Amino acid sequence: MSRAFVHRAVIICVFLSAVAAASAGVWRYAYLQALDQLARQGESDLALASDRLQGQLQRFRELAVFLADHPLSDALAGGRGVEDARALFLDVADKTDALDVMFVDGAGRVQAAARGPAGSDLGATGYVQRALQGALGWGHGVAKPLDGRAFYHAAPSFGADGKVQGAIVVAAGMDGIEDAWRGGLRAVFFTDVYGQVFVTNRSELVLWQRAAGGPGLAPPDGTAPPFDSYETGGHEIWRLGWGPYLPQNALHLVKHLPVIGLTGEVLIDVAPARQLAKLQATVVAALCLAFGALLFLATERRRTLARANAQLEDRVARRTSALSEINTALRLEVSERKEAETALARAQADLVQASKLSALGKMSAGISHELNQPLMAIRSFAENAGLFLERGKPERAQENLGRISDMARRMGRIIKNLRAFSTQQTEPMTRVDLIAVLDAAVEMVSGRAEAMGVTVDYAPGSAPIWVKGGEVRLGQVFVNLMTNALDAMSESEERRLGVSIIQGTPLRIEIRDSGPGVEAPEKVFDPFYSTKEVGASEGMGLGLSISYGIMQSFGGEIRVHNIEQGAVFSVEVQPWTEQVAA
The missing domain is CATH 1.10.287 (Helix Hairpins)
Structure with missing residues (x-):
């Protein structure tokens, strides 16, 4: 064996080792990048699923609050009208798809129910105990008086003397909620504080239990299927053997939902990420090997330049084909992202409408x-x-x-x-009378202000002030700010709401309250940030964020600062001029 042959063999081995190391590094980097992208998409999907579940449960809580003020509650508290109440509850349950509607007396015993038996004792349940104390209660589980999984909302019923005389309990069946989730691309499930799967879009995971102190789930019968977990680049990966409708290797993400006492979890198949990383590593290895082969051929076959050029052109064609495929894949990804942005815009519009309806509810x-x-x-x-x-x-x-x-x-x-x-309107920016919008907003909140004993300081102008914006959305901003001010003054001794127009550049509208002020002014416009107690019914911390986005779309601004007693929200608007119209 000649020394030159050994030398070339060593060079080839070293080159191949370098290509293998580079390909492994590219695979690792591409895989982690793909996992990061999957994690972002999964967090978005999990947030949407969580909001959807909370929204579906919200309407049953509102139903319980509505029925708590029904005149039949007074009759039931006095031991009368049981049959009428049962007929009403059955009709309400059929129309709202509620599993059951019940009235419990002050001792926690069921007086009338749409479907369940009367006489059951619910006094030991946490949600009934909380309702009998005058607050909204909620709970979930597989328990009496119903069979199957249910989420319970309890609202207190107050008598003429202002004392709690009983509670309305509305049970929402999880089977009806899950029916709308079947066939989802992501495997999403929600577990309670004990690690038991309570709601999921994969029926085979219902009531699976998490082992104490460890990841993974096991079925109720205790026969644990194959499972393993490991960390990769800060991501938790589950290796599963749970059936054909669940991925074999999945990215596991978690989102806590303290408002309903559940934890949302999602399993995302990482096979596409591995395939993409494999494709990129293969392309890099092919390019490196092609470059090495060309260099080797150029060195060894200088005399056969024509043949070497033909081989080079062939390899260039293959590389061009591979790049064309990658370009096609990138175009497909751009199209998918545009569709996702469109869906996000629709979701934001729905959030704006939901915020308005929430304000009307208040x-x-x-x-x-x-x-x-x-x-x-x-x-x-x-x-x-x-x-x-x-x-x-x-x-x-x-x-x-x-x-x-x-x-x-x-x-x-x-x-x-x-x-x-x-x-629900998406009108373009037009000329809007600021005085008319403020008059309508003050009139809408004046009833609640009067009921709370709030003094409203507002002097409407006689002449119109024309600004740039949309009448409905601009009105929503002022209503949101005024209702938040009323919420802030619920515990204040002196309750005063001030609305004033500050002429100048820019034109400002100041909304003042006499509440405790804003704890963190720099965070108040962040989505889902709220200073209200966890589990409160006022909302999810989206009202100010939505109002901030509306004013930015009009070219305006919202600022907030604390004063000696209370807080001031300053809304800057753009005056309407002939140049703006042009």
């Missing part, structure tokens, strides 16, 4: 008061007009009829504001 009591007062006044004026006509005093009757007309116009104005505020 103001429902005040709005009812605002409409009830004119109705009672109309009835009184109508009766007086009849008496005056009988007594031969038509001028007094005409005066009462004029007051009835004024009350009707007032009710029409309130209803018009509600209808305009609740409509």
Whole structure:
């Protein structure tokens, strides 16, 4: 064996080792990058699934709060109207897809139920105990009085003396919620504090239990299927043998949901990430080997330049084909991302509408008061007009009829504001009368402010002030800020809400309250940031974030700062000029 042959063999071995090391490094880097991208997508999917579950459970909580004020609650507390209540509860359960609707008395015993038996004792359950203490309660599990998995919402029912006389319990069946999730691309499941799978879009995982102190799940019968887990680049990977509808190797992500006492988890198949990393490593190895082969051929076959050129052209063609395939894959990925951005825009629009409806829910009591007062006044004026006509005093009757007309116009104005505020609109930026928008917003919250004993300091202007924006969305911003101010003053002794217009450059609207102020002004506009207690019914911390985005879309700004007593939200708007119109 010649020395030159040994020398060339050593060079080839070293080169191949370097190519193998480079390919392994490229594979590792590409795999971790793909895992990071999968993690971001998975976190987004898990957040959407979590919001969807919380939204589906939210309507059952609102149903419990609504039924707690029904007149039948007073009758049931007195031991009457059981059959009427059962018929009503059954009708409500059928129309809302609730598993059961029940009324429990002050001792925690079921007085009437849509489907379950009466007489059951729920006094030991945490959600009923919390409701009997005057707060909203919730719980979940597989327990009496129903068979199967259910999520329970309990709302207190107050008597005429202001004391708790019982509670309305609404049970939401998990089977009905899961039916809408079947066939999802990601395997998503929600576990409780004991590590048991309570809700999932994979029926084979229902009621699986997490082993104490470790990852993974095991079925209720205790026969654990194959499972292993390991860490890769800061990501937790599960190696599964749980059936054909679950990935063999999956990225495991977790999101805690303290509002409903569950933990959301998702399993994402990492096979595409491995295939992509393998493809990139193969391309790098092919390029390196091609370069080495070309260099070797150029050195060894200088005399056969034509043949070497032909081989080079062949390899260049193969590389071009591979790059073309990669380019096609990148175009497909760009198309998918555009579709995801479109879906995100639709989801953001839905969040804006949900925020408006949430604000209407908060103001429902005040709005009812605002409409009830004119109705009672109309009835009184109508009766007086009849008496005056009988007594031969038509001028007094005409005066009462004029007051009835004024009350009707007032009710029409309130209803018009509600209808305009609740409509989902995406109007373009136009010329908007700021005074009219502020008048409508103040009128919408005035009922709740009056019920809370809040003094509203607002002096409407006589002349219109034209600004750039959308009337409905600009009104939503002011309503959100005013309702947040009312929420902040719920525990204050002095309750005063101030709304003022500051002329200048830029034009500002200041909304002041006499609450405790803002704890972290720099975070108040972040999504999902809230200073309210976990589990509160006011929302999820999206109202100010949505309002901030609306004002930025109008070219405006929202700022907040604390004062000696309370906080001031300053809204900057763009004045409407002829240059803007052009």
